[in-house]
Amino acid sequence: MAHPLGIQPEGNMYIHDGPNIRESSLGALAVLPDALLLDILAPGGGGGLTAADLGRLALASKALYCFANLEESWKGLVLEELGGCFRWAGCWQRTYLLSTGRITQQQEETARARAEQEEAEERAAEDAEAEEEKEQAAKEQAEAEEKERAAKEEAAKEEEEQEEGRRGSKRRKTGSSSTAAGNGAQGSAKGKKGAGPAAVKAEQPGPNSKAAGAKGKGEGKAAKGKGRKADDDGAAASQHEDEAAAGPGPSSTAAAAAATANSNGVAATARRLPLLRRLVLPGPLLTTEEEADDAAPGTATAGKKVAASSSGSSSRALCLQRYLQVRGFYSDLLYQPWFCANFEMPPDWLQPNNIDRRAGLTPEQFRVEYEIPNRPVILTDAMSGWAAMSKWSNDYLTRVFGDKDVIVGNMPMPFSTYAAYAAANADEMPLYLFDKQFTATAPALASDYHVPEQFGEDLFGLLGETGRPDYRWLILGPARSGSSFHVDPNATSAWNALVWGAKKWVMFPPGVVPPGVHPSPDGADVATPVSLAEWFVNFYPECAEMKVKPVEFVARPGELLFVPHGWWHCALNLTDSCAITQNFVSAVGLQATLSFLRSRRPEMVSGCAHENRCDLYDRFVAALRTQRPDVLATVEARQEEARAKAREANKLAALFRHGPESVAAAAPACAGAAVAASGSSQATASGDAAAPTANGGGGGGFSFGFGLSSGGGSSGAAAAAGGESAAAPAGGGGFRFGFGL
Structure with missing residues (x-):
């Protein structure tokens, strides 16, 4: 998989001749790791580089040319300077140039027309090549069928000759017997003496026929062997050509040389994807040089795989700018975003399907079988009456939203801009439309769906639309977009309905943290890989080794998923997808939500203005007490019961740790420690249990003491092991420890 800038993973450096140009190209900066260099060279405000700085930087050296032309850097520059007010031009660098007036609309249209013409020519070349391959395959098939037919005819002829030989041998034996019987003993002797050899010689087609058959059979086998050899040679040649065209990836220089020698049609196929993804600043950075191996060899097959990839974009990004291919630059960090953006998810990763799919569940059945046990489930018939299933196409949403702003990546953006971006981008983690105000922006959408009866109870609704946390979203995004691992906010449950995609x-x-995900101790922050594709590449295989296996599946249009509270989950769009999701609090999940809100930590509460977070618990309880006292009373009774059980458990644990006799035995030790402290000595003790008495009445445990004394004063330390106790000798320091069962 060739990077548009020519960047290669570091492992390729060990199989290619020549050093990494990074060292010589970066000079004194070469000692810095790539991650730190990216931070230093990052564009944007607060001392970051400007677009002009990136342009000048790209002129300094080959390595800096790569750093200055990274799409991720230009994406950050666009979003920081322009927000959602940009004109999408197929790639982030050209988008910045077009949106800021550094290139005119006429230049853009001219470049687009030229690129579309080149693309059409390349498509025609691909079609011609495909047709040629089809004709060649048909020809080979016809030849194979002809060989098979000839072999069958040869076998039939051989069988016929063998049968004729058997019949002739039978006639000869019958004729000889008749002659011997008619002539008598004398004639028979005479016949045996004279005519017998001649007759045998004249009428012995059997052995000759068998010999001929054997010869024919041998020739047939030889012909088949030659045919098979020719087929094997052809297959080997075809395989060699395929390997030369596709190559094993960016690690093969031999494949590169072989691919260069291929036909023009194959070369056109190899160039197509890199051509559409090359980017470079115009003006001083624009180059008219065309390298002979403009696109990295070995990308023809890779390109086809990307186009058909389950995780690849369903639309092509027509990028109008071109990159220089830098040779000999190796960096895993810079290569990985491109790799993840073009990663093809293996088919077996899409096979797991261990979730229940149910139809016809009543609300009570759903509550008993799934909500109370806190288990996910897919309802296959919950969306059957939705108008959205037939109306919500891309064209319909474009008409409904027009140029109105929607929320994309926590920033407003015209829907038309997002639609253009989503239709043609090559991002590792594309922008995701996650709009909580979609019914206000496009009221017509509100009537196209309804909340399923299984989720009709939402107690947060008691706070009103303005007082409750955010709870419903329209979700729209291209392939590779999605939601990274998270737990739904405020200990709520959710349902997610897939309209298309x-x-x-x-x-x-709950309690099982996904591999590669690192929540903070209080759960306020979660560290995850940059993109979902990166998580799948680096961590998904670990799921098979876990003791607790995840629930995983591919959701299809018309399926509605129940996400129970507390579950970690991620969702990766395999194609362009549209969904609706709502979070809710039912009577079943109310206790979890109240326990979460009772922590009174504003940074943990989500979906509310900051000034409304601190009192959300009080407002929610007040609304419940006024409007649903029965539900609140039930939850409070369960909470009190849980607290009582916890107190009893603590008392029982305390009895095992501190028996009555052990408490009495611990007093002298404490007194000794106090005396030691008053005599300018120190005493410390650590352990879950005090020292038991000599008769072992304290139970098992581990404790130790340490005492120091500078004179004749008392210094004591108590330790016990299995019913033994000891004190530190007077007049000196000591250390005692014990362990008892």
Whole structure:
């Protein structure tokens, strides 16, 4: 998979001749790791580089040319300077130039027309090549059928000759017997003496026929062997050509040389994807040089795989700018975003399907079988009456939203801009439309769906639309976009209804943290890989080794997923996808939500203005007490019961740790420690249990003491092991420890 800038993974450096140009190209900066260099060279405000700085930087050296032309850097520059007010031009660098007036609309249209013409020519070359391959395959098939037919005819002829030989041998034997019987003993003797050899010689087609048959059979086998050899040679040649065209990836220089020698049609196929993804600043950075191996060899097959990839974009990004191919620059960090953006998810990763799919569930059945046990489930018939299933096409949404702003990546953006971006981008983690105000922006959408009866109870609704946390969203995004691992906010549950597209879900039950995900101790922050593709590449295989296996599946249009509270989950769009999701609090999940809100930590509460977070618990309880006292009373009774059980458990644990006799035995030790402290000595003790008495009445445990004394004063330390106790000798320091069962 060739990077448009020619960047290669570091492992390729060990199989290619020549050093990494990074060292010589970066000079004194070469000692810095790539991650730190990216931070230093990052564009944007607060001392970051400007677009002009990036342009000048790209002129300094080959390595800096790569750093200055990274799409991720230009994406950050666009979003920081322009927000959602930009004109999408197929790639982030050209988008910045077009949106800021550094290139005119006429230049853009001219470049687009030229690129579209080149693309059409390349498509025609691809079609011609495909047709040629089809004709060649048909020809080979016809030849194979002809060989098979000839072999069958030869075998039939051989069988016929063998049968004729058997019949002739039978006639000869019958004729000889008749002659011997008619002539008598004398004639028979005479016949045996004279005519017998001649007759045998004249009428012995059997052995000759068998010999001929054997010869024919040998020739037939030889012909088949030659045919098979020719087929094997052809297959080997075809395989060699395929390997030369596709190559094993960016690591093969031999494949590169072989691909260069291929036909023009194959070369056109190899150039197509890199051509559409090359980027460079115009003006001083624009080059008219065309390298002979303009696109990295070995990308023809890779390109086809990307186009058909389950995780690749369903639309092509027509990028109008071109990159220089830098040779000999190796960096895993810079190569990985491109790799993840073009990663093809293996088919077996899409096979797991261990979630229940149910139809016809009543609300009570759903509550008993799934909500109370806190288990996910897919309802296959919950969306059957939705008008959205037939109306919500891309064209319909474009008409409904027009140029109105929607929320994309936590910033407003005209829907038309996002639609243009989503239709043609090559991002590792594309921008995701996650709009909580879609019914206000496009009221017509509100009537196109309804909340399923299984989720009709939402107690947060008691706070009103303005007082409750955010709870419903329209979700729209291209392939590779999605939601990274998270737990739904405020300990709520959710349902997610897929209108069109396909989503790969991975879910872990409460308390099981996904591999590669690192939540902070209080859960306020979560560290995850940059993109979902990166998580799948680096961590998904670990799921198979976990003791607790995740729930995973691919959701299809018309399926509605129940996401129980506390479950870690991620969703990766395999194709362009559209969904609706709502979070809710039912009577079943109310206790979890109240326990979460009672922590009174504003940074943990989500979906509210900051000034409304601190009192959300009080407002929610007040609304419940006024409007649903029965539900609140039930939850409070369960909470009190849980607290009582916890107190009893603590008392029982305390009895095992501190028996009555052990408490009495601990007093002298404490007194000794106090005396030691008053005598300018120190005493410390650590352990879950005090020292038991000599008769072992304290139970098992581990404790130790340490005492120091500078004179004749008392210094004591108590330790016990299995019913033994000891004190530190007077007048000196000591250390005692014990362990008892």
